[in-house]
Amino acid sequence: MxxxxxxxxxxxxxSAPVPAPGPATGTPAPAGVPGETPGTTDTGGSPTDDSPGVAARPxxxxxxxxxxxxxxxxxxxxxxxxxxxxxxxxxxxxxxxxxxxxxxxxxxxxxxxxxxxxxxxxxxxxxxxxxxxxxxxxxxxxxxxxxxxxxxxxxxxxxxxxxxxxxxxxxxxxxxxxxxxxxxxxxxxxxxxxxxxxxxxxxxxxxxxxxxxxxxxxxxxxxxxxxxxxxxxxxxxxxxNLLRGRATVALGDEPGGRLRLGRARESGDYGQRIDADLSLVELAARKGDLNGADKATLRRIRFDWRGDDIEVRALRLSIDAARRAHDLAGTLEAGATLFRYFSGGADRTALITELQQTLAQLLAPDSPLPLDRIAGLYWEYRDLAPAAAAGDLLVSQLADRLQAAGLYERAGELLDHQLRVRTRDLAQGPLSARVASLFILAAQPARALSAIRDTDTYAYPDEMLWDRHRVEAVALDQLGRTTEAMAVLQTVPDAATIRAEIAWKHRDWKTVAADAPPSLTGGARMNSVMQARLLRYATALAMLGREGDLAQLRARYAAAFTGLPTAAAFSALTDKVGAVDPAALSAAMAAIPSASPAGGIADLIDAAPEIVSQS
Known part of the structure; x- marks a missing residue:
């Protein structure tokens, strides 16, 4: 005490402020410091500075x-x-x-x-x-x-x-x-x-x-x-003895070095015993692959000890052992720890290069690990990915594989991190549309909308802007905000086609019927897109019971459908409403070509899972 x-x-x-003595105490003022003018303080104050509660230090x-x-x-x-x-x-x-x-x-x-x-x-x-x-x-x-x-x-x-x-x-x-x-x-x-x-x-x-x-x-x-x-x-x-043991081994006397290390293990404190054990494992590693007991000792040391040179040596030894065993995940785990907590050590540049190469091998198509395991490892060690185009390519290729496997949410999260952390300026435009599309396919429309709107800070070119609006409209529709989705499409050139596609998915027959049928000129045969559009139009008219319009449609396009695989479907859909067999009508609707006037966005609209609206 x-x-x-x-x-x-x-x-x-x-450091404590010392009150200036008052005249009534009779205590003389402290002697002045040579070179100072009486009445000034060391803080630059003037004799007239009377700040309450602040006293000058002597x-x-x-x-x-x-x-x-x-x-x-x-x-x-x-x-x-x-x-x-x-x-x-x-x-x-x-x-x-x-x-x-x-x-x-x-x-x-x-x-x-x-x-x-x-x-x-x-x-x-x-x-x-x-x-x-x-x-x-x-x-x-x-x-x-x-x-x-x-x-x-x-x-x-x-x-x-x-x-x-x-x-x-x-x-x-x-x-x-x-x-x-x-x-x-x-x-x-x-x-x-x-x-x-x-x-x-x-x-x-x-x-x-x-x-x-x-x-x-x-x-x-x-x-x-x-x-x-x-x-x-x-x-x-x-x-x-720890130092003597390692030096003795380096001079070629392995038995003498082992003896010194063993003595250190017997008489040392806990840290010195750990150091001796690690030195013996290092000696075994220099002679070849580690056996089971050595690997167990190394795992125990890494579990028990944190910080200083002992952990650095244990991490380097783990990297070497994983490299010899072609254990990509083990190499990344030990290397990432060394990089994150010890700045990579003296050979930082070489370590980063090796870890980036290991990550690239892990993401390669011929990697033996399951795809979900690869995605998890990349996410855990994403800070080690190469910068610039090389790293972007790795992420894009992995996202392609995840998407092809139907792992839309994992692919979306991967690219969403890319979008928010690594991508800047106009490059966010196309990437945000892809991220939003993946989240739509994963039944995550709110996250899709966030990917679009959180990157709405640049003056994107028209084509890029329209692509973003198209995907945004699909996300809004998936959220049940169809009116807002239609508003987003106002400036998009093919807005009417996309609106018709959304209406077709929702069986909104009035909106589908409002879309004018295509015109045939020069006697050209109808392609699959025109066939799909006409058959959808006929379906909407049939569902609405508009026999007059159906008759006009039949008279105008019957000849064009002659010889086409969809001729029977067109005939069934445009027949008199009362004469249509429900089974034939269902078969006709099923025969409608999958090609859509809306192009690629139609595939997204069609594939997007239905979401129960909460608004």
């Missing part, structure tokens, strides 16, 4: 010049612990010596390995006096603290200073920061400079630095140097 109150008091004294005398004159430490013994006296000095410090008390406190925390406490004091000092960043001693303390906290980039930045380039203590902390930041080469480059500071440390405090240097050597493929650097550490140190 006492320690917590000290830290709270230190922070409060640095200005502290500059500490940077004083700190610059102190000898720059080069050995760990320079971090002096003030003990209880230092805490009490911090509590009792006034404005004149507050920065000095904070500095002594921060030094004490660094000496005792308490980086969290040290960074609090150093940050407060820097906030009150930014010029401290110009002082090498302050940068050394800040860099050492940040390195201890594994903030590698910030630590290297703080320790990058001309006065610290050849400072052994700074070199030691730079080496640690570089190694923990994954920069093995620069880390090894600091070793020679850091040797005096490392030799001045006790074995326990020297170990983290030596291990960092040894890991850097191992990462650079220098097993002999790794073992040499570890000579100063105890033979039973499990962390050192």
């Amino acid at each position: 006492r320690f917590a109150s000290i830290v709270a008091l230190m922070l409060a004294s640095a 200005a502290l005398p500059p500490f940077a010049p004083r700190l610059s004159e102190l000898p720059l430490l080069t050995r760990p013994q320079g971090w002096q612990s003030a003990g209880q006296a230092g805490w009490e000095a911090l509590i009792a410090a006034g404005p004149a010596n507050r920065q000095a008390a904070r500095w002594a406190y921060a030094n004490a925390q660094i000496a005792q390995g308490r980086a969290q406490e040290a960074i609090g004091a150093l940050d407060v000092m820097r906030q009150d006096e930014p010029d401290l960043m110009l002082v090498p001693a302050f940068r050394l303390a800040l860099g050492a603290t940040l390195a201890k906290l594994d903030r590698a980039t910030l630590a290297v930045d703080a320790l990058t200073n001309d006065a610290l380039t050849d400072n052994p203590e700074a070199c030691a902390w730079r080496m640690l920061a570089f190694a923990r930041g994954g920069l093995a080469g620069p880390a090894l480059g600091q070793v020679n400079c850091a040797v005096p500071a490392l030799n001045a440390r006790a074995a326990a405090t020297r170990a983290p630095f030596v291990l960092a240097a040894a890991r850097a050597a191992a990462d650079l493929g220098k097993p002999a140097l790794t073992i040499q650097l570890l000579e100063t550490l105890p033979d039973r140190d499990p962390a050192a």
Whole structure:
């Protein structure tokens, strides 16, 4: 409790507003800072600024010049612990010596390995006096603290200073920061400079630095140097034995390496035991395919362990194992995890290329996986798809296969993601029409309408706009909003034909009968579209009982139907209403050609499932 109150008091004294003393108290005002005009504040306020509730912080005398004159430490013994006296000095410090008390406190925390406490004091000092960043001693303390906290980039930045380039203590902390930041080469480059500071440390405090240097050597493929650097550490140190074991194997002594790894597994903590198990699996993988026990160990490690280099190594090993087994799904799973959570590692570009090629193999027509499984895997790893045209082609081909298999909703969702995430500008026009068509076929007209209207932000060319309106009208009709669908078609050139097609599907005989029959000129024979249109017209007249119109139709077109397969159907439909046999009428309607004047949109209208209107 006492320690917590000290830290709270230190922070409060640095940042809390201090009320200005009133004349009645008899307390003299704080001494002015050299160079400031009496009556001004450090926030730029004028003597007349009387903002209620805001009091100026007391200005502290500059500490940077004083700190610059102190000898720059080069050995760990320079971090002096003030003990209880230092805490009490911090509590009792006034404005004149507050920065000095904070500095002594921060030094004490660094000496005792308490980086969290040290960074609090150093940050407060820097906030009150930014010029401290110009002082090498302050940068050394800040860099050492940040390195201890594994903030590698910030630590290297703080320790990058001309006065610290050849400072052994700074070199030691730079080496640690570089190694923990994954920069093995620069880390090894600091070793020679850091040797005096490392030799001045006790074995326990020297170990983290030596291990960092040894890991850097191992990462650079220098097993002999790794073992040499570890000579100063105890033979039973499990962390050192992990590195010794892998280095010994790399030097060709597999039994000796296995022994070291086994010792680390026996005496290490949980993380070190996991590391030893993974190292043994890596050794087996280098000799060939993994056996069942090795694969089980790898699965357990990936299930139990998250983060740091152990998971990265396990993921790389999983990718290699899946690649050897031609397991496309396994390659994608491990590779995607490495890419998403570890940025792909050092060989990010090569990893992305491999994953994109794997995804392309997965989507290939000769893929052995079922189509629904392929679609699910693509959806799960869609962020790995190639960019631009190559990725668009993969999606389009997969959507074609899903549509051909009748998986309209899956195909629509796939292209809908493409529409909203990858496609921009005018390219959204034709794609939105296709997405809407797929959702219509999947009995999802609301989603079809959303695909059209959510992309209604560009001035599309007329042809593209008409295609969108046609599909939109079908979706509206499927929702039971037929009147609105007819309104959408007003500007479409073939609106009348589409309206007739919709009316035919709904058995709206009045609307079908309102469509004028086609005219024959030059004695041309009727094509299937004209036959369908005339037979539909005759059906509507028959259903409405308009015998006069039927007689006129029969007289006008009977000769044209002579010799056609639909002649009997035309004859049955245009016969007198009372003489028509219901069975013959049904047969005649069934004989109407499937060709439609509405073209491709007719197929969509005909295939669209009926939806019960909710409006």
